[in-house]
Amino acid sequence: MQNVTAIFDIGKTNKKFFLFDANFQEVYREYTSFDTIEDEDGHPTENLPALQKWLKNVFDSILNEGKFNVIAINFSTYGASLVHLDENGEVLTPLYNYTKPLENEIIESFFEKYSPEDEFAAITGSTNSGMLNSGMQLYWLKTKKPDLFKKIRYSLHLPQYISYVFTGIPLSEYTSIGCHTALWDYSKKDYHSWVYAEGLHKIFPPIVSTETSINMNYNGKRIKIGVGIHDSSAALLPYVRSIEKKFVLVSTGTWSITLNPFENGVLSKTEVKQDCINYMRINGKPVKSTRLFLGNEYSHQIKILSEHYQVSEDYHTSVAFDMELYLKLKKDFQHRFSWKALNSPEMPTRTVLNYDTFEEAYHQLMMELVELQVKSIKMAQGAMSIKRLYIDGGFSDNEIYIQLLSDALKDMKLRTTDSSLGSALGAAIAISDVKLNSKFLKNNYSLKKHVPFITK
Structure with a gap:
């Protein structure tokens, strides 16, 4: 057997x-x-x-x-x-x-x-x-x-x-x-x-x-x-065990949770006001974390865009990153979306959709959401010099999200992973005597490397 x-x-x-x-x-x-x-x-x-x-x-x-x-x-x-x-x-x-x-x-x-x-x-x-x-x-x-x-x-x-x-x-x-x-x-x-x-x-x-x-x-x-083990700490464990250098992990889904397992200090009042919280590693050390209701907001805004441009609600999954659209929007960038479940000082009181196509409005949406994601990542990173960024969960498959994130964080090496078994694997690793090597994520998590795009 x-x-x-x-x-x-x-x-x-x-x-x-x-x-x-x-x-x-x-x-x-x-x-x-x-x-x-x-x-x-x-x-x-x-x-x-x-x-x-x-x-x-x-x-x-x-x-x-x-x-x-x-x-x-x-x-x-x-x-x-x-x-x-x-x-x-x-x-x-x-x-x-x-x-x-x-x-x-x-x-x-x-x-x-x-x-x-x-x-x-x-x-x-x-x-x-x-x-x-x-x-x-x-x-x-x-x-x-x-x-x-x-x-x-x-x-x-x-x-x-x-x-x-x-x-x-x-x-x-x-x-x-x-x-x-x-x-x-x-x-x-x-x-x-x-x-x-x-x-x-x-x-x-x-x-x-x-x-x-x-x-x-x-x-x-x-x-x-x-x-037993808490699921968020379990999902983090394979990364901690197989990566030698410091990193930040962004676990995306309904919530986008950024995890920094290398911060040892107590949270500051400023960090608390930015909704920073702690999880804990298996050895009792803190994991500095930030939360962003990203997937929830994304779903809400996609429904609005789909109705406005009269496309199917899954049409957004077929939209590829368009460099020309991105550069056009970036040149005269303004905040256009009023959030339902998020809050940012730059957002307008109401959403303004003065775009001819769904694709253009969608790129604008992703630029604004990624802007908030970058702030969340930097808050979790704090003053630490961390050069590795891992993304797992639903948004790891979103080409526009990944392209925009790699462009905004050029000083970090961005990797995506794919594992629906994250917390289960973590629980298995927690009670095993096996030492993980650097190839574990590649062999078990479909690890992919991403490089920032080059603009002329």
């Missing part, structure tokens, strides 16, 4: 299961999704019982089939989510969705009690984002549902809960603690003082390295079981 590592990659929508061989090549996959259920307040949330049942059924069936020899298993999941267990190890509450509104008086009372908001954000790497700061979920529970809070024996971050389903051992690990949770003090490299003041440290299990694994007898088979 072929030796494989099993990975559960749990997203908000899709739940995925992979098997990887010794070279991190995918040899099996299985996907599913579940309808959301409602918490006690009627807010949609994860169907945790259905998820737990699926996890066990999928893994047990793979073991029982006997086609693969599973030597290890690990877990990558979305963050900002906690599962609360009682003294018997039973789940106490729904998995509260990080989109659930948090009352203003809760937030105001917290900052009044503990710290000015901007200072707190800088120290914790967590801008005020309501339930997206998972530590605030516990503060909310303790304040609003004290009787329920008293029953909590352990609060597990979601990746560690998925691991707990298989091991029965409650643990905490760095990447989950450090992802904009408002729990971690990056200056002290410990939980923030408010965590101790509220007694939350008593319900958080011991912190272990993300590379920790537990050798267990599972259904009669000896298997190495990982402790």
Whole structure:
């Protein structure tokens, strides 16, 4: 039988299961999704019982089939989510969705009690984002549902809960603690003082390295079981392990997240105002990050352009970079687009589409969006001299985005990568003993080099 590592990659929508061989090549996959259920307040949330049942059924069936020899298993999941267990190890509450509104008086009372908001954000790497700061979920529970809070024996971050389903051992690990949770003090490299003041440290299990694994007898088979990892940190790991020089990674999609894993300092108040946050590497070091709602804005503007120029909504995918159009627009450049979900001081109060063709308007749109992307990249880069830039996700296939970005950042070597398996591969690498070499991205991620175009 072929030796494989099993990975559960749990997203908000899709739940995925992979098997990887010794070279991190995918040899099996299985996907599913579940309808959301409602918490006690009627807010949609994860169907945790259905998820737990699926996890066990999928893994047990793979073991029982006997086609693969599973030597290890690990877990990558979305963050900002906690599962609360009682003294018997039973789940106490729904998995509260990080989109659930948090009352203003809760937030105001917290900052009044503990710290000015901007200072707190800088120290914790967590801008005020309501339930997206998972530590605030516990503060909310303790304040609003004290009787329920008293029953909590352990609060597990979601990746560690998925691991707990298989091991029965409650643990905490760095990447989950450090992802904009408002729990971690990056200056002290410990939980923030408010965590101790509220007694939350008593319900958080011991912190272990993300590379920790537990050798267990599972259904009669000896298997190495990982402790789980936050998906953004997992997606970053293959780059950190295979690239020797400093780099910035831009992971594009609905959100465009720029990650700088080489910044060791606490965020400044200026960076916080620019929506900088911290993620965390598996060794506890901060990852300075900026967020841009790029894909969301792009989709909104494409609908407007498609309707205005009476073309199909997928027409934009066929538009190639046109040097003459670009130079014409650049010569008399003005900002023409009013954003829906973004904000920039240069944008007009309303969108002005005084172009004859979709192609011209589309080039203008991409020039303005890339301008914002460049600012986001430079904010994450800070004063550091970083010469390598990697782009993955949806926009890595957008020729105009890549051409404009390479032109705007001529001093950086731009590379694109293609891997829909990023966070799953990261989870597999986290518990492997394999050292990655410089060819890993080329062999596993379809690495492509891009050079700036030359204008006459």
